[in-house]
Amino acid sequence: MRPFLKSIAAYLARFEAETLSGMKILIPNRRAGVFLRRHLAEEMKKTGWMPDICSVDEFIDELSPFRRPPEVELVFTLYRLYEARATNPEPLETFYFWAEIMLRDFDEIDKYLVDAGALFRNIVDLREIEEPTAGLDERQIAFIRQFWGSFLEGDETREKTRFLEIWTLLPQLYQALRDELESKGLAYPGMQYRALAEGLESFSAKIRPERGFVLAGFNALNAAEQRLFSYLKEHGARFFWDYDLQYCGDEGDEAGRFLRKNLQAFKPEELGDDFQGLSKEKQIRLIELPGDVLQAKFLPRLLGEGAWSAERDCTDTAIVLCDEDLLMPVLMSLPGEELEVNVTMGYPLRSSAAFGLIDGLIQLQLNTRQADSEGPLFYYADVENILRHFYLPFLLDDPAKGRAILKRMADENLVLLSGSIFEGSGLEYIFRALGDRDNGVSYLKEVVQRCLSSMKSSESEQATALDRASVLQLIVHLNQLLVLPEPVSRLTLQMQFNLVRKMLSGLRIPFEGEPLQGLQLMGILETRLLDFRHLIVLSMNDDIMPGRSAPQSYVPYALRLAFGMPSREDREAIYAYYFKRLLQRAERVDLLFNGKNEGLHSGEMSRYLHQLFYRHGLQVERPGMKLKAAFAPGLSFGHSERLVQKLERYRDGGEDARMLSPSAINTYLDCRLKFYLRYLAGIGEARDVKEELDAQGFGTLVHDAMKQLYDGLKDEQGVITAEALHQLKDSDLPEKSLRACFIDLHFKGRKNARIEGRNRLIFKVMLRYIQKIIEHDTGRAPFRILALEHTVERRIGLELPGGEFPVRIYGTIDRIDRTGGILRVIDYKTGKAKTGFKDVSSLFEQDSATRNKAAMQTLLYCWLAGEDYPGEAIAPGLYVVGDLFGASYDPLLKEGKGRNAVQVHDFRELEEKFLESLTKTLVSIFDPTVPFGPVESTQACRYCDYAGLCRREGL
Ligand code: SF4
Structure with missing residues (x-):
């Protein structure tokens, strides 16, 4: 079908060719003007001047003697x-x-x-x-x-x-x-509209109605526009309405609410079109997808289908984003190289990287502390925000300097950073503290201005058009604040920043690509007056199209109706018109919506789609296609040549041979994939600044402090008496020792660091734990310490199909002591653990959620220590520190179930079975027929660092 603008162009070329050059054409938005000019150029038989085409808003602004302030x-x-x-x-x-x-x-x-x-x-x-x-x-x-x-x-x-x-x-x-x-x-726009509407005659010299006016494509008219249009009608203006008989002929159809009136009040010119596009056959598909981003991911498939292949010219195809926040996912999903894409829409500034930078700078300044001796102190999370920002290369000449600061922060665990750390980095202009009466807006502008200059430089190819446009928008609006008649600096810094945030968060970045070529990517408002053969409309959800709420207003609903102001129903009617008008001349329409009910999203398809089904009888195809996000990608690694080489590094005797730790073996038993990722692929945890001590640090500190205390307490023979323990418990030594360990481990030895906030609470809990261990030991004293935090290793030969494969296992035993003539191997546990286990083979059950890892580890320590104490009985003990608070806690491990459980007084009685199970497990690690695949149950994935990688997050 012929596009509406082309019909108008054909009409004008046929009947108004002589007067066209002096004519004024008013349309609802500027973007449509570009298309109208192209159609006019195609239709005109001879060379001539183009008419003046503009939006009605521009026309009124042009006529008004008053300027619009920001x-x-x-x-x-x-x-x-x-x-x-x-x-x-x-x-x-x-x-x-x-x-x-x-x-x-x-x-x-x-x-x-x-x-x-x-x-x-x-x-x-x-x-x-x-x-x-x-x-x-x-x-x-x-x-x-x-x-x-x-x-x-x-x-x-x-x-x-x-x-x-x-x-x-x-x-x-x-x-x-x-x-x-x-x-x-x-004047604000409304003032200009009213002034014109109430004094049309006085504006006549400026309007010059005799030049010939054409008004095309309007829908809802406000009262001032109605007066202007009536005035122009009296002076011979011509009208063209874009409508369909289907909704205009049905009094109950909201889409025709305004056009029914307009068609009566301003009779249109005869274009020769039948305005029955909606009744014609179309290929309409409704596609439900389980997520916003999945709609974007589905686009290449829609563009590549059959006759609509992406290889053809996509100029008659438009992707319409009802939710403009989807712009980025859509741009990233489109086949970039072979497709020319033009973006025409308003993108929310708050979703841009530029806004993220401003927000980061504000946060940095608001959280900065003034320390008398050290100058300003910056909070690490704010510093990280800026140094990890995508725009860092535009903020300083040598981004490596920024990365070096990040590394130093992680190495030294710097929670508060003094300004001196930035000296010589080129970042001093950002990391300086502002006073309460400083001009925060100037500071923000200085940073973004620098960013824009770098983006503009010829070397910078990383910045996209969106980056440049959003940074430019920031500068324009910050400038508006800076040139206000009342200086913004009279406000406190906090107020200035709040104001900037409020002002920027509601803004949109106007994007206007070269709209005539390539695939069109548009917001719903930008589609007015335009027609495309193929339409793909995203986010056709009821909470977006038309949306649940009308803009907020102080004028109550009933008073709006009384005084003829636009109401909620009017807004819905306007969106109904946008949607149906868009469909009128399309041949193929793909309507996508997010069917996932999540957060504020209802997953409901738009009411306009329901209307397509139930009121208009259009044939909507439901392909019944549902995409499901892959639950688990089946990530699994077989014994490739490279992997075999990596495993070979565990062969004992080789150069730089690696050893296996009890934690590595436990990890393998928990999940083979996790073992692969951590120990073979070498994907470790990210090293971050840790403001608060984590569980791992908690355990390490208790171990270190206990070692320090007992090393200082034992006599030359290693004996610790009950009296010495009493004195120790009542002294300030545990606290001093723990504090020193805390400073060493968490604050990397910074003597002036203070244990504050939640760390203070954690410190108190640790101290309580240490005192409890001392108290528990007092009841068993005297005892002799044989080793504290002692690292041992032992070789084990594995029989593999390819021959013998010796490996070495190592571990650090928390404590070996002799009490009442019994040799004990003790492991401290600051987290949850149990002393009981079913039997030895249960300790090596793969993928088992109930496997007693702590017991396996303690028995493994016994085996490692066994070589040093030949023939001696070894009792395995677990100090589960939380359980020491119970009156009759016994640390010895117990084998068996319920009442049949018996204490393990000597590891050697279990040694044979233990070694058999251990060997089997180790052989399986090197067995080429056993891939490194994911654990079956997802329970283990809940707290796993790799859950994101395995797509098992949130399961
Ligand atoms: S997320 Fe689950 S499957 Fe993936 S490595 Fe961790 S435990 Fe294994």
């Missing part, structure tokens, strides 16, 4: 007026949000030519509204009665009082704002 200037002006009138004025940053609502209301009041005095009248006596002097008709009176009647009913509440306070201020603010702006030659 919104932030309006907010500041409004705030000043409010501050002078309110009894208890709110601070500016709180008022900013209200101001945006008020300005939107004032704008609508003026565009809809509402009598502001009548609207804002505070109705004390409802009879007043029936007085002829009130100038209200019956319909208005009914709505006003409806609102004020129910409002005044019942008790006075806080909300009602608050509403009345604002309501009584609104007329004063409305009038004062208009007066002040007018006195300065300024």
Whole structure:
């Protein structure tokens, strides 16, 4: 079908060719103008000047003698007026949000030519509204009665009082704002619209209606536009409406709500089109996908199908994003190289990397502490935010310097960084502390300005058009704040930053690509007046199309109806029109929606899609296609040549041979894949700054402190008596020793570091644990320490198909002591653990959630220590520190179930079975027929560092 703009171009070329050059064509948005010009160029038979094409908003702005100030200037002006009138004025940053609502209301009041005095009248006596002097008709009176009647009913509440306070201020603010702006030659758009509509004759010289006006493609008209259009109609203007008989002929169809009136009030020219596109056959598909990003991922498939292959010219294809936040996932999913893509939409600035940078800078400044001796101290998380930001290469000449600081932070576990660390890095202009009265906006602008300059430099190819556009937007808006008549620096730093955040978070970056070539990527508003053969519409969910809420307003619903201001129903009708109009001339339409019910997302498809089914009888194909995210990718590694080489490194006797630890063997038994990732692929945990001591550090500190204390306590023979333990417990030594270990381990030896916040609580718990171990040991003293934190290793020969394969196992035993003539191998456990286990083979059960890992490890230590104490009985003991608080805790391991469990007094009685199971496990590690695959049960994945890699996160 012929695009609507092409029909208009053909009409104009045929009937208006002679007058076209002087003509003015008004359309709803500028973007459509580019397409109209192209069609006119195609249709015109001879060379001539193009008509002047612009949006109605541009036209009115052009006619107005008043200039539009930036919104932030309006907010500041409004705030000043409010501050002078309110009894208890709110601070500016709180008022900013209200101001945006008020300005939107004032704008609508003026565009809809509402009598502001009548609207804002505070109705004390409802009879007043029936007085002829009130100038209200019956319909208005009914709505006003409806609102004020129910409002005044019942008790006075806080909300009602608050509403009345604002309501009584609104007329004063409305009038004062208009007066002040007018006195300065300024106006917000609504003021310009009202001035024009109420004084059309006086504008006639500027409008020059005789030049010939064409008005095309409008839908909902405000009152000022209606007056302007009537005026132009009287002077011969021609009208073209883009509609379909299906919804315009059905009084109940909201999509035709405005066009039914427009078609009557402004009769259209005869274009020769039948306006029945919706009744024609189309290939419409409805595709439900389980997630937002999956809709984007599905696009290459839709573009590559059959005759619609991506190899063809995609100029007649549009991807429409009802949710503009999907721009990035979509751009990343499209086949970039072979496809030309034009983006025309407003992208939310808050979703951009540039906004992330500003937010990071604000956070950095707000969290900076002033320490007298060291100057400013920056919080590590804020520093990391900036040094890991995607824009770091644009912020300093040598990004390696930034990375070096990150490394130093991790190595030295720096939680608070003094400013001196940045000296000579080129980052001093960012990492400087601002005072409360400094100009925070200038600081932010300086950083983003530097960013933009680097992006513009010829060497920089990393910055995308989106990066440049978003940084530019930031600079424009920060500049607006800096040039305000009232200096922003009169606000505190916190207020300045709050203001910047508020101002920026609602902005959109206007993207306008070369719209004539390639695949079009557009927001729903940008589709007005345009037609495409193939449409792919994303996020056709009811909470997005049309969305659940109307913009916030101080004018209640009933009063909006009374005074002819746009209502929620009007907004829904406008979106219904956008959607149906888009379908009119398309041949193929793919409508995608996210069917996942998650968070605020209902997973409901849009009501407009339901209407397609039930009201219009269009044949909508449901391919029944559901994509499911792969539950687990089946990540598994066989014994490749490379892997065999890696395993070979465990052969004992080789150069730099590796050894296996009890933790590695436990990891293998828990999950072979995890063993592969950690020990063979070498994917370890990221080394980060740790503000708080983690579980691993907790265990290490208790071990270290115990070693220090008992090393200092034992006599020359290694004996520790009960008396010595008593004295130790009552002294400050445990605390001093633990503190020293804490400083060494967590703060990497920084003597001035302080144990604060949650670390203080953790410190107290650790100290309590240490005291409990001492107390427990007092009951068994005297005993002789044979070794503390003692590393041992032992060789074991494995019989593999390829011959003997010796490996070496090593481990650090927490403590070996002799008490009451019994040799004990003790392992401290600061986490949860049990002393009981079913039998030896249960300790080596693969993938078992109930396997006693601590017991396996302790027995393995006994085996390792066994070589040093030939023929001697070895008792395995577990100090589960949390359980020491129980009165009769016995650390000896127990084998068996329930009442049949028996204490293991001598490991040697289990040694044979233990060695057999251990050997079997070790052989399986090197067995080429056993791949390194994932654990079956997902229970082990919950706290696994690799859950993201295995796609088992959140299972
Ligand atoms: S996430 Fe699960 S399957 Fe993956 S390595 Fe960890 S434990 Fe194994």
